[in-house]
Amino acid sequence: MTRFWLLALLIFLSLSPTRSIAQPGRGYPELAAKLRAEVRDFDNHGEPLISTLMRIAAENQLPMGIERIVKDALEKPVHVQLSRGTVSALLDSCVRQFPGYAWTVRNGAVNVYGEEHKWPANIFNEVIPLFEVQDQSAGMIQLQLARTLIVQALKPKGIAGSFRHPMTQDKKLLSFRERNATVRRILNRVVTLHGGAIWIARVPPKWLSNRPGDDSFEILPVSERNIRAHMLLLQGW
Numbered sequence: 001m002t003r004f005w006l007l008a009l010l011i012f013l014s015l016s017p018t019r020s021i022a023q024p025g026r027g028y029p030e031l032a033a034k035l036r037a038e039v040r041d042f043d044n045h046g047e048p049l050i051s052t053l054m055r056i057a058a059e060n061q062l063p064m065g066i067e068r069i070v071k072d073a074l075e076k077p078v079h080v081q082l083s084r085g086t087v088s089a090l091l092d093s094c095v096r097q098f099p100g101y102a103w104t105v106r107n108g109a110v111n112v113y114g115e116e117h118k119w120p121a122n123i124f125n126e127v128i129p130l131f132e133v134q135d136q137s138a139g140m141i142q143l144q145l146a147r148t149l150i151v152q153a154l155k156p157k158g159i160a161g162s163f164r165h166p167m168t169q170d171k172k173l174l175s176f177r178e179r180n181a182t183v184r185r186i187l188n189r190v191v192t193l194h195g196g197a198i199w200i201a202r203v204p205p206k207w208l209s210n211r212p213g214d215d216s217f218e219i220l221p222v223s224e225r226n227i228r229a230h231m232l233l234l235q236g237w
Contacts, residue, residue, distance in 0.1 A: 028108045034060055035088040035105075042090055046077040049097055050200075053112060056094070057198050058222035060087050063191040064198040065106075065184065067124055068114035068205060073098055109188040114205060117184075121209035123216050124184040124201075128152070131186050132177040137170045138197050138219045141190055145183065170221070172196070183217075190219060197221055 037060065044052040050066060050073050057064040078097040082090050091110065095101040100114045116122050128148055133141050174193045178186050187199040199219045201208065208216060 028105060031063070031105060031108055031110070034062060035086065035091075035110075037087050039082055039085050039087055039090050041084075042080070042082040044078070044080040046079055048075055049073040049078050049094060049101075052078065052080055053091075053094055054198060054220075054222060054224065056087070056090060057110070061195065062087070063109040063188070063195070064112070064222075065109055065187055065191065066112045066198065066200045067117060067184070068101060068112060069201045070098070070100075070204060073101075107185050107188040108192040111184070111188070116205040116208055119209060123149070123208050124182060124187075126152070126183050128178070128181055128183065128186060130177070130179055131181060134175045135173040136175070137173060138190055138194055139170060141174065142217075142219045145186060149183070170197075187217065187219070196223075 044055065047055070050069070053064065053066060056062065078094075080090070080093050080097065082093055091103050091112075095103050095112065101112065102114065103110060103112045105111070111117075117124070119125065126149060128145075131145065131148060133144060136144070172194055174190065176189055176193060178189060181189075191197045191199055197219050199217055201216060202218050203216055
């Protein structure tokens with residue numbers, strides 16, 4: 001009888017669907033190798049979460065997008081220490097500092113996000129039918145994307161005024177084409193091709209919806225450390 005139940009259990013397990021464990025960077029071998037790289041004696045010395053993430057991106061040459069920005073993540077000191085592990089484990093240590101934070105790999109870039117990534121009205125979920133750039137700096141691509149979002153949302157007869165594009169002095173020129181791509185995918189493409197930049201939301205999650213202008217996100221060099229200066233100070237923060 002015992003042998004019968006053992007045989008039945010083995011048959012059940014063989015027919016049951018297996019649950020695969022996602023591997024960071026799977027499908028992107030260069031990024032996967034960076035995430036598996038060994039980290040020794042990392043100490044953020046009490047820097048806030050966002051500054052710590054940018055330091056990790058800079059030191060490990062990670063293309064990164066930070067979609068979730070809250071006040072504490074910009075200002076509150078956190079302690080992230082790792083005596084020995086991987087870059088992937090280091091990112092895990094970071095997102096555990098604040099409830100609601102997570103990270104994953106999308107389109108070849110590390111994305112730090114929260115539940116807002118599921119919101120249909122989130123500007124990073126906006127789909128652009130065709131986005132094409134030829135020999136443009138990251139700053140000019142940011143400008144073009146902002147204009148595209150305004151035209152798509154408001155359909156104005158013309159566009160006037162100033163736009164933010166702080167990386168226009170960057171000498172690296174990028175060329176690519178995306179069809180039916182989300183804003184998130186386009187920004188990931190920019191930082192992946194650039195190799196020395198990240199993209200970051202400039203507003204709290206509640207402000208990511210219904211904002212067609214250029215004030216919701218920014219592309220920054222990974223060397224940037226004065227992150228607070230780039231955030232949009234909105235009522236309620």
